[in-house]
Amino acid sequence: MTTQNHTTTMTAVPAIRYRSRTGLRHLDTAHPADVLFPAYDARHDRVKVRVAARVHLSQPELWEDYIGEIAPPDHAGLFVTSAPQAGAAQFKLRVRGTKANPLWLIAGGGIVRWRQSAGFFDIALDLDVNPTRFLAHQPDPSVTAIHERGPLDAFRVNVSAAAALRAMTLDASDNVLTTLAQLGGTTFTRREAQWDAVLAAHFDQLSNALIETLAPPHIGAELEMTLSVAQAETYWELSVPDAVSTIGALCQSVKMSDGAARLSQRADIGGEANAQWIKMPLTDDADLKFYAKTSDRIRVEITHHDRIAQFAGRNGRPMGAGVAATLRALSRDAANRLHRVWTAIMNLHALQADAADVCDFMSKLNAAVPEQNRRLILSLLANHRALTETTVDGFAPASVCRALRRTGVLVPIHARNRAAARYVLTPAYSAMFDRLLDRRDAVRPLIN
Helix, strand or coil: CCCCCCCCCCCCCCHHHCECCCCCEECCCCCCHHHHCCHHHCEEEEEEEEEEEEEEECCHHHHHHHHHHHCCCCCCCCEEECCCCCCCCEEEEEECECCCCECECEEEEEEEEEECCCCEEEEEEEEEECHHHHHHCCCCCCHHHHHHCCHHHHCECCHHHHHHHHHHCCCCCCCCCCCHHHHCCCECCCHHHHHHHHHHHHHHHHHHHHHHHHCCHHHCEEEEEEEEEEEEEEEEEEECCCHHHHHHHHHHHHHHHHHHHCCCCCCEEEEECCEEEEEEECCCCEEEEEEEEECCEEEEEEEECCCHHHHHHHCCCCCCCCHHHHHHHHHHHHHHHHHHHHHHHHHHCCCCCHHHHHHHHHHHHHHHCCHHHHHHHHHHHHHCCEEECCCCCCCCCHHHHHHHHHCCCEEEECCCCCCCCEEEECHHHHHHHHHHHCCCCCCCCCCC
C-alpha cells in the first residue's frame, strides 16, 4: 500500500533573508502567520515519553536483587521504588526527587512487573522530559559536548542555571533558552537542522540513561526497549517590547473574535506566577496557549495530547521512525493549526498595543520628569498634546523638555516670534491618547 503525505505549501520569507540580533523573531502583526511561525523554527518543550521495556535476567533467581539495582536505596540512582512486600511481583517505580526539589531533568514513573514463569520483567513508564529545559541546563550547549557527557550526568539538574532562569522568567520556570548558542545564532537558515540535532542528542542520552539504569551489566540483564510520544508541546517564541501588555492585548483580541471565528467556546484565561496565559482547545486532541515568558518574549504553544501517531503520520513521519522524527512531524501539524487560528484572530480583531504604549510612555515620563510635576505634565500632554517650556523654577523647564524630546515623547515646534520653546506630543503617542480617551485630538503635521 502506498501512503501519500500531504503538506501545505508556504509562502514564508526565505530563512536566509531574516537576521535577528536577539536570536528571536520580532512580533510584527503585519506579517502573515507563516512568516511569524514557520514549522522550521519550532521547538519542543514538555514531552511525555512512553517507555515499554522487557528485561531478561540470566539468573532469574536474582530478580529481587535487580529491583535494588535499578532503584538503589542510597539515593544515588535515577529511580526510587515503593517498598514491596516480601515476594511481591509488582513494584511502583518513580524518578527520584520532588517537584519542589527536582534532582533530574526527567520526571514521572510507572510499574515494574516480574513474570516469574517467563523469567523476565515488563516495565511500563510514562516519563516527562523537556528538550528545551535539557538544553538550557547544559554547561556547553553544543551537540558534540552533550554527546560526550555521561547520560545520567546530562540529565542532572544544573542548580545554578535553574536559579538564574527562574529569576528571569515570568512563570518562574527554567525551560527557556537565553543565549545565541542555544537559540541557533542570529540567522535562521539552519534552525531546523540545529534543533533536530538537539532532539537527537537529547533522546540518545535519554535512551542511554535508561539502558544504564535498567540493564546493569554486572547482574546479567538484557534489555529490549521502545520509546514513543504520548504528549508533546511545540512552541514558538517572539520578541516584543512588553510581553505582559502584548498578552493582555491578545487575550482581549481572542475574547472579542472568539465567537465570530468559532475558535473555541471554552477559551480559558489564567496565570502562573507573574505570567498570564490564554488557552484554547482547538480540537479534542490539541490545545493552543499564549503566554508571556519573559519581560520581552511571548511564547505560543500547541499541545498534542492524543492521536500522536496519526497526526505525525499525516505530516511526513516515516513508518517506524523514532521520537525525534515524531516531534518534527508534529511541528508541521502544529504550524498549520497555528497559522489558521492566528489569521482568524488578526482578521477579526487586530492586536492593539495600547497597554504596551501606555507602559512605555509612563516609563519615559517618569524618567524625565520630577515626581511632583508628573501629574500636571501628564494631564497637559493627554489633553493639550503639547507643552510649553517654563522658567527654570517652573514645572517644565528646558531640562525636562529636552529629556522628553530625547526619549521620543515630544518633538519641538520651530515657530517664529515665540518667547518660550514649545513642543508637541509625537504623533504615535498622540494617537494613543485618542484611542484611550475616544477623542480625535491627535497632532497633525504642522506648517510653520
